[in-house]
Amino acid sequence: MSVKSNQKNISIDLETNSFTIITYAGKAKSLAMQAISIAKEGQGYQLPFSVLFMHAEDQLNSSQMIIEISKEFINLYKFIEFKNN
Incomplete structure (x- = not known):
């Protein structure tokens, strides 16, 4: 593939x-x-509380942060490659 x-x-x-x-x-x-x-x-x-929902929210927020960090790393690696060539 x-x-x-x-x-x-x-x-x-x-x-x-x-x-x-x-x-x-x-x-x-x-x-x-x-x-x-x-x-x-x-x-x-009364709003219900769910540990499962709280975990889902945490996973979503973590994913958003990792996506942003990944973009920064990709740009950094492109910059390093550009400087080395």
């Missing part, structure tokens, strides 16, 4: 996963806004 083929497969997975994250993030924002509205009206509303 060529690199180009691998990159195409990765792009498809990233697109699917991106839409999944967008869907869940939108739902979470809607529920949070609903909780604010209920609280404003003086009604109690």
Whole structure:
């Protein structure tokens, strides 16, 4: 399998996963806004806590950080290669 083929497969997975994250993030924002509205009206509303969800959030944030660091490393390696040639 060529690199180009691998990159195409990765792009498809990233697109699917991106839409999944967008869907869940939108739902979470809607529920949070609903909780604010209920609280404003003086009604109690308990938001559920999930260790699994907290872990998922941590993994997402870590992935975002690693992606940014990877971009920096790629640029650094390109710069080093350019300077050496």
